[in-house]
Amino acid sequence: MRLWSGAVATALALTLAGAGPASAADINNAKNAGFESGLANWTCSAGSGTAVASPVHAGAGALRATPAGQDNARCTQAVAVKPNSTYTLSAWVRGGYAYLGATGTGTTDVSTWTPDSTAWKQLSTTFTTGTSTTSVTVYTHGWYGQAAYYADDVSVFGPDGGGGGDQPSTIPSAPAGVTVSGSTSSSVSLAWNPVSGATGYHVYRGGTKVQSVTGTSATVTGLAASTSYTFQITAANAAGESAKSAAVTGTTTTTPGGGTGIPKHAVTGYWQNFNNGAAVQKLSDVQAQYDIIAVAFADATSTPGAVTFTLDSAGLGGYTVDQFKADVRAKQAAGKKVIVSVGGERGTVAVNDAVSATNFANSVYSLMRTYGFDGVDIDLENGLNATYMTQALRSLSSQAGPSLVLTMAPQTIDMQSTSNGYFQTALNVKDILTVVNMQYYNSGSMLGCDGKVYSQGSVDFLTALACIQLEGGLAPSQVGLGLPASTRGAGSGYVSPTVVNNALDCLTRGTNCGSFKPPRTYPGLRGAMTWSTNWDATAGNAWSNAVGPHVHGLP
CATH class of the missing domain: 3.20.20.80 (Glycosidases)
Incomplete structure (x- = not known):
């Protein structure tokens, strides 16, 4: 049971998008984000990238980039940003291994990735700019020896950096097709149809905004078991926020789990x-x-x-x-x-x-x-x-x-x-x-739920990996x-009981954490x-x- 070793992270740690609510000033600061104008504003290494008409996620164009030899098909764009500001970086990808990231943030550079996929997937991460940062480099790339990847609808969503991005001129329409896609004893998952011109969406529970996302799905957590909730979605862009969608009702399940007579802890x-x-x-x-x-x-x-x-x-x-x-x-x-x-x-x-x-x-x-x-x-x-x-x-x-x-x-x-x-x-x-x-x-380094790599043997390794299951x-x-x-x-991987107890405290009480701070506490x-x-x-x-x-x- 205990001798497997030497693994590195080979799977994407999925996180549920949870950027803070957007304001009317928030825009997509990326230019030619949907590759409708070919590769304008983008630079791809070793001539690896080209604009294609199919497959596309939306619009008439997408990026196709092909790794070859020692080149990983890296395509970049310098994006104007505001100092001391938080941005959500996202893109839709498919095909071979695909990476998305930002460098030169002035704080912690970020990246996320996914193995090959035959369907479009959205990658998303957030970063905060430094006190003097006015430009960051966003990038996509594939991986050596892997198939070509596709990317489309890149977004650097946040305060206007002054560089001009792909901005819509009108407020988007209200989302349609809102459905409850799943529920647990403490969460309800929602999905809806994409809205043309939208750069983000807001989730309302009982008329109160509870979450903002860039994709067309969200999971609202922290709910009571066996309880019904009403939800509505709005679409947003630089011009403003749409009217609310039709309301849907989601009901949480009873407290899950098998077995009787087992202690709470x-x-x-x-x-x-x-x-x-x-x-x-x-x-x-x-x-x-x-x-x-x-x-x-x-x-x-x-x-x-x-x-x-x-x-x-x-x-x-x-x-x-x-x-x-x-x-x-x-x-x-x-x-x-x-x-x-x-x-x-x-x-x-x-x-x-x-x-x-x-x-x-x-x-x-x-x-x-x-x-x-x-x-x-x-x-x-x-x-x-x-x-x-x-x-x-x-x-x-x-x-x-x-x-x-x-x-x-x-x-x-x-x-x-x-x-x-x-x-x-x-x-x-x-x-x-x-x-x-x-x-x-016996695992080596792995991705945490924040998309960062953690080495085994620390409180961060335990809490950031547990977070994947808790948020997943x-x-x-x-x-x-x-x-x-x-x-x-x-x-390998032994830690002292003190480290185990600190990780338990971090997850249940929010105390004794390392550098990683879970998005919430999990007292259960x-x-x-x-x-x-x-x-x-x-x-x-x-x-x-x-x-x-x-x-x-x-x-």
């Missing part, structure tokens, strides 16, 4: 059904700070999708199946949940079609009945098929009922984007999902921080996980003795 620990040099434990030896104990691991069988569990009695000093079952019942009597973990670093379980999905569900449910497990943990480190794993978990839920405890332990790379199979699966089963304990170790659709109660219990528990955050109870015991239970009481004392 819980500690998960993996118990090793093998001897790898860590302290050998019986299940009864696992100390009381652990609320969920994941038995590692169930193994694949020769039947596609099916799993089995065999107690390593010899490796565990003669621990018998009857003793193990009795210890499961004793832990449950003490208010703990004991689940079986599927996969691990060397796990080869594959659920890739309807038959294997059924086999997976039936075999896991059989293990639950045989050993008394409360549920299952999905720790498949070689990828998963969202469609069929979703099918398998829903089938398991229908057999086990609402008491099923369902946890996941993806690697950091698996949760960088909501388009990843692991993230998709988590969102697909959100109504029965207990917690996702992402592994914040999971409820706070479904997010936990997974860390090694000791330096011997993983190849589930807690923390560790690999493993055995390595924790080897180190004198230092991790659980420090992190456990802190988790249980969260707001």
